[in-house]
Amino acid sequence: MTLTQRAEPHDPPESDALLSVRELHTEFLREQAEPLRVVDGVSFDVERGKALAIVGESGSGKSVTVRSVLRLLPRTARTPSGEAWFHGRDLLSLSQREMRRIRGRNIGMVFQNAAEAMNPTLTLERQLTEHLLWHGICGKSEARERAVRALGDVGIPEPERRIRVYPFQLSGGMRQRAMIAMAMVTEPALLIADEPTTAVDVTVQRQILDLLVGLKDRGTGVIMITHDLGVARYFCDQAVVMYAGRVVEQAPTSELLDTPRHPYTKGLLGSSVEVGGQERPLLPIPGSPPDLAHRPAGCAFHPRCAQAESPRCQEEQELISIGDERAAACWKAETGR
Numbered sequence: 495m496t497l498t499q500r501a502e503p504h505d506p507p508e509s510d511a512l513l514s515v516r517e518l519h520t521e522f523l524r525e526q527a528e529p530l531r532v533v534d535g536v537s538f539d540v541e542r543g544k545a546l547a548i549v550g551e552s553g554s555g556k557s558v559t560v561r562s563v564l565r566l567l568p569r570t571a572r573t574p575s576g577e578a579w580f581h582g583r584d585l586l587s588l589s590q591r592e593m594r595r596i597r598g599r600n601i602g603m604v605f606q607n608a609a610e611a612m613n614p615t616l617t618l619e620r621q622l623t624e625h626l627l628w629h630g631i632c633g634k635s636e637a638r639e640r641a642v643r644a645l646g647d648v649g650i651p652e653p654e655r656r657i658r659v660y661p662f663q664l665s666g667g668m669r670q671r672a673m674i675a676m677a678m679v680t681e682p683a684l685l686i687a688d689e690p691t692t693a694v695d696v697t698v699q700r701q702i703l704d705l706l707v708g709l710k711d712r713g714t715g716v717i718m719i720t721h722d723l724g725v726a727r728y729f730c731d732q733a734v735v736m737y738a739g740r741v742v743e744q745a746p747t748s749e750l751l752d753t754p755r756h757p758y759t760k761g762l763l764g765s766s767v768e769v770g771g772q773e774r775p776l777l778p779i780p781g782s783p784p785d786l787a788h789r790p791a792g793c794a795f796h797p798r799c800a801q802a803e804s805p806r807c808q809e810e811q812e813l814i815s816i817g818d819e820r821a822a823a824c825w826k827a828e829t830g831r
């Protein structure tokens with residue numbers, strides 16, 4: 495038995511979710527110091543045909559969470575622990591070889607910057623067709639047809655002609671569309687999008703979101719990392735809020751944005767243009783997120799929280815269920831105080 499195998503066989507959770515992440519922990523190794531835990535017990539589900547938003551300030555662990563599920567972490571990271579069930583298999587227990595077969599084929603990826611996903615030295619045709627051929631999805635002539643169709647589906651005009659260009663010959667918005675086409679050409683069941691609309695202007699943003707809505711309608715499940723609560727409201731059905739590597743609140747997006755329960759979520763909304771509107775002054779959350787190497791005891795948000803009470807908030811705060819669909823990691827959340 496290798497160290498990565500588990501002593502006990504483990505079964506998928508009783509859920510018909512497309513992806514079920516349970517108790518995900520990720521640590522980075524450091525020289526002459528304890529490993530740094532940056533994702534700490536994160537759990538969530540993604541349903542077919544639904545989108546989940548992951549929101550939170552910079553450094554809260556959003557990207558490391560999805561990269562842990564994708565097993566795309568730098569060498570300095572330990573193999574994540576926990577479970578991530580997808581099509582009956584725990585992604586965290588698969589080899590990198592098996593993951594390479596799943597990434598790009600069954601799970602599509604879209605990043606903020608197309609440069610991260612596309613090879614600047616290859617035409618769109620080469621990139622899209624080789625992607626299909628590598629995954630053994632079809633033969634060469636069908637691959638070209640599918641590639642042209644995928645470019646047309648994401649709204650790239652004259653796809654027959656544009657397929658011959660290099661990524662740098664496209665505008666930012668078109669390049670972002672081409673990256674989505676590449677993510678979707680294999681018709682993956684799950685799409686993971688990390689700030690997919692941050693680098694494009696508002697008009698293109700709306701077009702890209704409408705494109706993603708079309709994918710959801712066809713049954714694709716989506717995880718979207720976003721700083722933009724307006725994007726979350728428009729596109730995502732469910733949301734999780736992360737702070738210092740943990741989920742502090744989860745709820746259907748509209749409920750989370752209309753009636754936030756965790757003081758941190760309230761702070762995020764208060765500092766957001768989308769929720770504050772033009773008339774209300776924006777109220778940034780005082781202070782800054784904690785240094786994870788010196789995580790405050792108990793609720794990591796308590797040093798910044800106007801409602802914190804000692805000693806209760808210095809104790810660990812579990813996620814407390816509020817009704818059937820919501821949970822928040824604050825003892826005050828149940829009452830909505």
Ligand SMILES: Nc1ncnc2c1ncn2[C@@H]1O[C@H](COP(=O)(O)OP(=O)(O)OP(=O)(O)O)[C@@H](O)[C@H]1O
Binds near residue numbers: 532
């Ligand atoms: N390669 C790494 N080595 C050590 N620490 C890392 C590494 N990558 C990320 N981290 C740390 O992990 C924590 C979470 O980072 P992550 O990128 O997931 O945050 P994020 O919420 O996605 O932020 P942003 O919105 O800015 O992308 C941060 O404290 C970050 O410094």
